[in-house]
Structures are given as C-alpha cells and as structure tokens.
Amino acid sequence: MNHPLVKKILFSEDQIDKRVSELTDEIAEYYKKNNLKENTVLLIGLLKGCVPFMANFLKHFKYECQTEYMVVSSYLGGTKTSGEPKINLDLNISVKDKHILIVEDIIDSGITLDYIKKYLYFKGAKEIKIVTLLDKPEGRKIELKADWNGFKVENEFLIGFGLDYEERLRNLPYVAVCDVTKLKDWKW
Numbered sequence: 001m002n003h004p005l006v007k008k009i010l011f012s013e014d015q016i017d018k019r020v021s022e023l024t025d026e027i028a029e030y031y032k033k034n035n036l037k038e039n040t041v042l043l044i045g046l047l048k049g050c051v052p053f054m055a056n057f058l059k060h061f062k063y064e065c066q067t068e069y070m071v072v073s074s075y076l077g078g079t080k081t082s083g084e085p086k087i088n089l090d091l092n093i094s095v096k097d098k099h100i101l102i103v104e105d106i107i108d109s110g111i112t113l114d115y116i117k118k119y120l121y122f123k124g125a126k127e128i129k130i131v132t133l134l135d136k137p138e139g140r141k142i143e144l145k146a147d148w149n150g151f152k153v154e155n156e157f158l159i160g161f162g163l164d165y166e167e168r169l170r171n172l173p174y175v176a177v178c179d180v181t182k183l184k185d186w187k188w
C-alpha cells in the first residue's frame with residue numbers, strides 16, 4: 001500500500017536504481033577522461049535530502065572519491081522555498097584545488113545550488129559539477145544547470161526518496177507527487 005498522502009508515484013525504487021546506475025557510469029567516464037589530481041573527486045552531499053540518492057550513487061559509482069556533507073537550508077519546512085540559503089553544517093575538509101561533484105536530491109529555484117557553487121569557488125575549488133536526482137526546470141528563479149540529472153519533473157510538490165514535507169516522508173522508497181489538498185488537516 002502506498003502512503004495515503006501519495007497522489008501518484010513518479011519513479012519506483014527499481015526505476016531509480018536503474019537510472020542512477022546509468023548516471024554513475026556516465027559520470028565516471030567523464031572523470032576518467034579528465035585526469036584529476038590523484039584521480040579523485042570530492043562528492044559533497046547536501047543533507048538531508050541527498051541521503052537515499054547519495055547511498056544509491058555510492059553503491060554504483062566506480063571512480064575514486066571522497067565524501068563530505070553540508071546542510072544548507074532554503075526551505076522553511078513547508079512546500080515553499082524561503083529563497084535565502086543558510087549554511088547550517090559546513091565542510092570539514094579543504095576544497096582547495098579539488099574537483100567537486102555536488103550530489104543533490106532536487107533542483108527547484110536553483111537558489112541553494114547557486115549559493116553553494118559560489119561559496120565553494122570562493123573557497124578555492126577547481127571545478128564544481130552538479131548531479132541531481134530530480135530537476136524541476138519550471139521552478140527556476142535563477143539560471144542554474146545541473147551537469148547531470150536523473151529525471152526531469154513538473155512543477156509539483158514531491159515527496160519520498162529523501163524529499164520531505166516538514167522532515168517527514170523522506171523514507172518512502174519511491175518519488176511521488178504529494179496530494180497537497182490533504183496536508184492542511186492531516187493527522188499524523
């Protein structure tokens with residue numbers, strides 16, 4: 001049984017797994033061709049939404065990598081973005097001269113990633129690439145492109161596979177459209 005707040009499942013666990021395996025192959029190819037310093041890429045996962053995607057990504061990714069995480073919030077916990085990113089957890093290692101791959105769950109307005117990209121370049125990163133599981137191009141408020149994306153989605157509020165509504169529903173094993181009409185009077 002699907003969660004009762006699900007309006008429609010967009011991508012099943014199997015579909016996601018298959019797509020992530022294609023993506024990681026493509027990305028590993030890119031890095032193999034680019035002769036990175038120590039043949040290593042630094043993956044930076046954006047918590048908390050990246051967790052299921054990052055785990056799946058790491059399982060399939062066949063290239064030397066280091067992993068780090070940041071918490072950057074721009075959502076106020078509901079279904080609308082606040083538009084002012086804030087770093088709540090910073091990196092523990094230097095990004096100077098590193099090749100970075102940001103691992104994100106979904107790009108909507110683009111504001112969060114634009115902010116992080118500028119921040120990491122300011123800290124001396126050599127190259128910053130972005131992989132996102134989901135891309136909502138219609139939501140853009142700023143010009144920002146992912147270098148790789150799993151799936152393009154419509155401008156709807158999504159839940160599951162890391163995506164939350166007020167910190168809940170991240171544990172659904174699929175990506176789904178949320179039935180937002182039910183949220184207002186929802187009893188958890």
Ligand code: IMP
Pocket residue numbers: 049074075081104105106107108109110111112113156157158159163164165
């Ligand atoms: P942006 O700065 O608007 O691109 O915000 C991206 C962040 O907002 C993502 O990393 C998600 O955490 C969150 N987000 C965007 N769209 C959704 C959605 O449909 N459901 C849940 N979270 C979302």
Ligand code: MG
Pocket residue numbers: 046047048049050104105106
């Ligand atoms: Mg996120």
